[in-house]
Each structure stands twice: as C-alpha cells, then as structure tokens.
Amino acid sequence: MSGARKAMLGTLLGTAFFGTQAQAAPDITILPAPAAAWRTVVGHWEAQAELSGDSVTVPAPTAEYARASTLAASARSTAGQREAVLLDWKELWQATLRFESRQPLDLRPYLGGTLEFDLDVAELGQGGVRAKVACGDGCERGVNLMAPARGWAGKGWQRVALPMSCFAREGADFSKVRLPFALDSTGSGRISVANVRITREAKPGLACPDYRTxxxxxxxxxxxxxxxxxxxxxxxxxxxxxxxxxxxxxxxxxxxxxxxxxxxxxxxxxxxxxxxxxxxxxxxxxxxxxxxxxxxxxxxxxxxxxxxxxxxxxxxxxxxxxxxxxxxxxxxxxxxxxxxxxxxxxxxxxxxxxxxxxxxxxxxxxxxxxxxxxxxxxxxxxxxxxxxxxxxxxxxxxxxxxxxxxxxxxxxxxxxxxxxxxxxxxxxxxxxxxxxx
The missing domain is CATH 3.40.50.1110 (SGNH hydrolase)
Known part of the structure; x- marks a missing residue:
C-alpha cells in the first residue's frame, strides 16, 4: 500500500481501527448464506419487494411511460444456502438488488480491503450496472461497471474485485452500515451475482475513478x-x-x-x-x-x-x-x-x-x-x-x-x-x- 493511500485511510478510519482490531475482523460473507441471513430487496423508484423465497416480481411503475417495464429476481439455493441471485429487468431507468444487514455493521476495519463478487452477465446490451455500498445515513456510493459488464455478456462467471476505498470519502461514516452491497441497474438486462464477500485483504481488481479529481x-x-x-x-x-x-x-x-x-x-x-x-x-x-x-x-x-x-x-x-x-x-x-x-x-x-x-x-x-x-x-x-x-x-x-x-x-x-x-x-x-x- 502506498504512503498516500495509507494517509488517506488513516484520515478516514482513525488509527484506532488498524492493528489488532482490523486483524481480528473476519471476512463478511453475503453470498452464499442462508436466505434469512440478509434482507434481500428488489425494487425501483416506486415499489420494492423482498426476495424471501425462490423468486419475486415487483409491480411495474404506474407512470404511463414505464407500464411495460418488468422487474423480477430469483434465488438459486443448495442445502439451505442461497448460492446466487438472478436479477432480470426491462425498460427501467433505475432498478436495484439490495442485500441489507439486519443489524448495523462496522465496516471501518474493511476500508483497506476489497469487495468481491462473481457476476454472470446474460444480457446487458441495453443496460448498465453499478456496484454500491452505503457510507452512512442516506449515503450510498457506487462504481460504474457498465463497460466491463457489457464485455462479459455471454462469457459466464467473471470475478469482480473493487477496493473498498472506492466507496470511501472524508467524513463518511462506516460505523453502522446496513447496506454492505447492492447492484443498481438501468435500461434492460439479466445478470446473476454470487460469492459476495467483503475482505480485510487488499487484492488487485478493477480500478475506480479518483474522486478527488x-x-x-x-x-x-x-x-x-x-x-x-x-x-x-x-x-x-x-x-x-x-x-x-x-x-x-x-x-x-x-x-x-x-x-x-x-x-x-x-x-x-x-x-x-x-x-x-x-x-x-x-x-x-x-x-x-x-x-x-x-x-x-x-x-x-x-x-x-x-x-x-x-x-x-x-x-x-x-x-x-x-x-x-x-x-x-x-x-x-x-x-x-x-x-x-x-x-x-x-x-x-x-x-x-x-x-x-x-x-x-x-x-x-x-x-x-x-x-x-x-x-x-x-x-x-x-x-x-x-x-x-x-x-x-x-x-x-x-x-x-x-x-x-x-x-x-x-x-x-x-x-x-x-x-x-x-x-x-x-x-x-x-x-x-x-x-x-
């Protein structure tokens, strides 16, 4: 880790969150996990529904221009473990798949680590996708994955790794996070996500824009x-x-x-x-x-x-x-x-x-x-x-x-x-x- 990055993380986290506390923090596994472990929510700007079983369909927006839209999600489970979630949407300017924590999470020890997940893009020619993490009350930040994800269409599972620093800014509060992971989508598409985890370890992966410039x-x-x-x-x-x-x-x-x-x-x-x-x-x-x-x-x-x-x-x-x-x-x-x-x-x-x-x-x-x-x-x-x-x-x-x-x-x-x-x-x-x- 470069000296500049260490300085930035020190400002964001405070020295109290490095050392023994950071070393003791286990990885956070979002998928695979029992269905009840996370509140999985699918929705758009007008309606939301919880994916509590194998599948869920969200009612279309009431606006005339969006009444032909569709939004659905389904889960693939094995032996009581939810392994993957499929999101299928059509003609929506905003849709989301959210994995919400039932108890607040302290993500401060993980800001030097990595958000990892597998993505299987079946179709994204007319759509986009963004990975998001909450950064405090009312605060969510994302990384645009449209360009690489469109290139992955039809090529099977792809491993995605994003530095957690992509979601961090001065003044952000990661001490009580209820949204450790979400996928926001636009347009039309069909994608599956699996093996989602937040690690303490920094790993090579996709770059994100420098928020400072x-x-x-x-x-x-x-x-x-x-x-x-x-x-x-x-x-x-x-x-x-x-x-x-x-x-x-x-x-x-x-x-x-x-x-x-x-x-x-x-x-x-x-x-x-x-x-x-x-x-x-x-x-x-x-x-x-x-x-x-x-x-x-x-x-x-x-x-x-x-x-x-x-x-x-x-x-x-x-x-x-x-x-x-x-x-x-x-x-x-x-x-x-x-x-x-x-x-x-x-x-x-x-x-x-x-x-x-x-x-x-x-x-x-x-x-x-x-x-x-x-x-x-x-x-x-x-x-x-x-x-x-x-x-x-x-x-x-x-x-x-x-x-x-x-x-x-x-x-x-x-x-x-x-x-x-x-x-x-x-x-x-x-x-x-x-x-x-």
Whole structure:
C-alpha cells in the first residue's frame, strides 16, 4: 500500500481501527448464506419487494411511460444456502438488488480491503450496472461497471474485485452500515451475482475513478441510458448554435446545465417561448450531466463563436445525487466551469445559480449536500463578471418542504416550477441583460 493511500485511510478510519482490531475482523460473507441471513430487496423508484423465497416480481411503475417495464429476481439455493441471485429487468431507468444487514455493521476495519463478487452477465446490451455500498445515513456510493459488464455478456462467471476505498470519502461514516452491497441497474438486462464477500485483504481488481479529481476531469457521460443519445445531442446543439449565427440571430442568453436546464425544452417550453425565445435563447442542458460532462461539452465547442450578454449556469445535483460527492469536490467542478466559461466568453456576464433543492423535507441528505455546495460557490461571484443568485426559497413551501406541485419527482420542475424559476430570476437577469458590455 502506498504512503498516500495509507494517509488517506488513516484520515478516514482513525488509527484506532488498524492493528489488532482490523486483524481480528473476519471476512463478511453475503453470498452464499442462508436466505434469512440478509434482507434481500428488489425494487425501483416506486415499489420494492423482498426476495424471501425462490423468486419475486415487483409491480411495474404506474407512470404511463414505464407500464411495460418488468422487474423480477430469483434465488438459486443448495442445502439451505442461497448460492446466487438472478436479477432480470426491462425498460427501467433505475432498478436495484439490495442485500441489507439486519443489524448495523462496522465496516471501518474493511476500508483497506476489497469487495468481491462473481457476476454472470446474460444480457446487458441495453443496460448498465453499478456496484454500491452505503457510507452512512442516506449515503450510498457506487462504481460504474457498465463497460466491463457489457464485455462479459455471454462469457459466464467473471470475478469482480473493487477496493473498498472506492466507496470511501472524508467524513463518511462506516460505523453502522446496513447496506454492505447492492447492484443498481438501468435500461434492460439479466445478470446473476454470487460469492459476495467483503475482505480485510487488499487484492488487485478493477480500478475506480479518483474522486478527488473526477469532477474537474472532462468526460463524456457514460451511463447506459445516455450513451446512445448524449453525443448526438451535443452535435445537434452545435448545429442549433450554427443556425442561429447564420441567421443573424445569435443568442443573447445561454443556459448551461443538466436535465433541469434541458427541461426548458419540455416542461418549461411555454415559459421559454414567452420569455427567452425573443432573446434567441440557447439551452445546452443534458440529462444526467455532472460537472465533468459539462466541461467536456464546453471544450468541444458548445459556446464557441457566440457572444451572449448573459450565460446562466446551474450544475451539481448529479454530482451529489449520483455519487454522494463531497461538496468541496462538487464546488471545485463548478469553479472549473466558471473559469472555462469566462475564458471562452470573456465579454459575457455569468449568472451562477444555486443548485435547486431536492427531496421533500429540509433534512433530505442530498438536499443537504446541495446546500453545502451553494454556500461554497456563492464566493465565486465577483459582482462584476460573475454573479450568484439563490432562488430556492421561491421553489419551497414556507416550512422548507418541496411540493410535488412544483417538482413532481422532487427533483425536476414542472411548468409551474419553470414559471417560478423565471419570475424569481427575472430581476437579476434583466439587470444583467441591460448592462453595457
């Protein structure tokens, strides 16, 4: 183990958890095990079911677009031991197979070790899979296995080994973990998992991204549900920008972000047409994008060749949501974007928006991460070229709760939410639009 890694683990674990305690900790075996040893749960965003017998089928989501979806799991057992679990899903943007502990587990002695399991991929051409481990209350972190898993399709059992450090960050609490292992899936697929264990021993295996630099390293979005449309959409946006320029109507305002910005083309379309179409507005929002994905797009031409009066940037909720990222890391990614936009649009005023609230209640874990990011990025404003605006109070009830009347899924605004956004932003945006260059 390198000196740097030892230092990191020392910070995470504290010296009390090395030495005799770590040496005494046995491996944690999740499979094979008696069926009752772990609470095995299969579910999607709307429903869950426990795999207590040989098989279980989860009812399809009620939304019209997902009613043809299917989700099922089955167990293979021998002599009272559950040996393997098969997960079979179709046309779901999120499904999960979770092995939950009936009593809290102290995983701190294992953070220098390895998560190991066997994976048999029968089909994953239109799907993705991610291995996850809980990192405290409301905190779960995963490693994307889509690329290698698609390559394993039809090749039988493959051994997977992931350093437990892949799931560790400063401030994470592994002292009382109830989810030592899960597989999150997307799209459609059929996979089996067996021989799952968490060991104290570090072993060679798959690498995971360096969480300290991931948010500032340009990358295309590599989720299963995005790989088919993400790059074509980027090219479409380049063409949309080109047509605006050639028509002599270059954009006076450009919005940069993720699915919430992309929503100006859907749920927010009517609001956009009333207020931003007259400004030849350009919205470059991509569902699922994190800071590194926006950085890639900016470095590949999305705002080159234009001189908008104002650029509106809101990004970060997928950094905190997809990987429970440390707020300082997300903030670093946003700062990198601020610098990139200023470099490419030196005459443009940048309006940096606070990340919108998510989750129903004020104590929602991911909302808390977003609020911590917002406190950090507020300091990026200089009052001249970069301006910060937090309109979150306009989206919330008086008690701090988030209503489904504004965000039906407690993340993405509906038409009413986009109207609230426009009205709350208007005084600042209008002032910036009227400011001479």
């Amino acid at each position: 991931e948010s500032v390293t340009p990358a295309m979005l590599d989720e299963s549900w995005a790989v088919d449309w993400w790059l074509p959409r980027h090219k479409e946006k380049l063409e949309e920008k080109r047509k605006l320029i050639e028509a002599g109507t270059p954009p006076e305002v450009v919005f940069i972000g993720d699915s919430i910005t992309q929503g100006w083309e859907k749920e927010g379309r009517e609001v956009w047409q009333r207020h931003f179409a007259k400004l030849n507005g350009l919205a470059v929002g991509f569902g699922g994008d994190r800071t590194e994905n926006v950085l890639w797009r900016l470095q590949h031409g999305e705002i080159d060749g234009i001189r908008p009066k104002v650029a509106v940037l809101m990004i970060g909720t997928n950094n905190t949501g997809h990987r429970a990222e440390n707020p300082t890391t997300t903030a670093a990614g946003i700062k990198r974007l601020v610098d990139e936009i200023r470099k490419r649009l030196p005459d443009t005023k940048l309006l940096l928006l606070a990340i919108f609230p998510r989750g129903e209640k004020p104590d929602d874990f991911q909302r808390g991460l977003n609020e911590r990011v917002n406190k950090l990025i507020e300091g990026y404003a200089d009052g001249r070229n970069v301006h910060f605006l937090n309109i979150n109070a306009a989206l919330l009830n008086a008690d701090g709760t988030l209503s489904k009347d504004v965000m039906p899924d407690l993340l993405h605004p509906n038409e009413k939410g986009y109207g609230l956004w426009q009205r709350a932003m208007a005084p600042t945006l209008d002032k910036l639009l009227a400011t001479p260059r």
